[in-house]
Amino acid sequence: MGLGSTAKKIQLVSEKAEQMYTQVQQLQQRIINLEGEVDETHDTVTDLEADVAEQHALLEAIAEDRGLDVEAILAEAATDDGTEPADEDETETAATDGDGTAEDGADATAASEPNA
Numbered sequence: 381m382g383l384g385s386t387a388k389k390i391q392l393v394s395e396k397a398e399q400m401y402t403q404v405q406q407l408q409q410r411i412i413n414l415e416g417e418v419d420e421t422h423d424t425v426t427d428l429e430a431d432v433a434e435q436h437a438l439l440e441a442i443a444e445d446r447g448l449d450v451e452a453i454l455a456e457a458a459t460d461d462g463t464e465p466a467d468e469d470e471t472e473t474a475a476t477d478g479d480g481t482a483e484d485g486a487d488a489t490a491a492s493e494p495n496a
Contacts, residue, residue: 443450 440450443453
């Protein structure tokens with residue numbers, strides 16, 4: 381009876397070890413998949429940041445071409461939404477909202493100009 385009981389315990393331990401090994405393999409695969417998704421997301425964010433910077437430069441060039449004070453527009457837009465005026469590095473993203481279109485403050489100022 382002692383050997384049968386021991387064999388049964390060893391079998392149970394072996395089954396648990398196999399289950400744990402399977403779970404570890406599944407977790408490894410999930411981690412690998414998540415790493416891939418993180419890399420893709422990073423690439424997407426990098427591309428979007430470049431697009432926003434390009435759009436900011438274009439909007440700034442258009443504003444300067446029309447004789448608008450870009451810094452004043454950005455400062456006004458920042459005070460309209462209750463935030464502090466953006467630093468130079470932060471103005472890259474301040475000129476456009478998340479979907480790549482100009483913020484309302486910038487549009488309203490540009491639309492009120494006689495050349496608009």
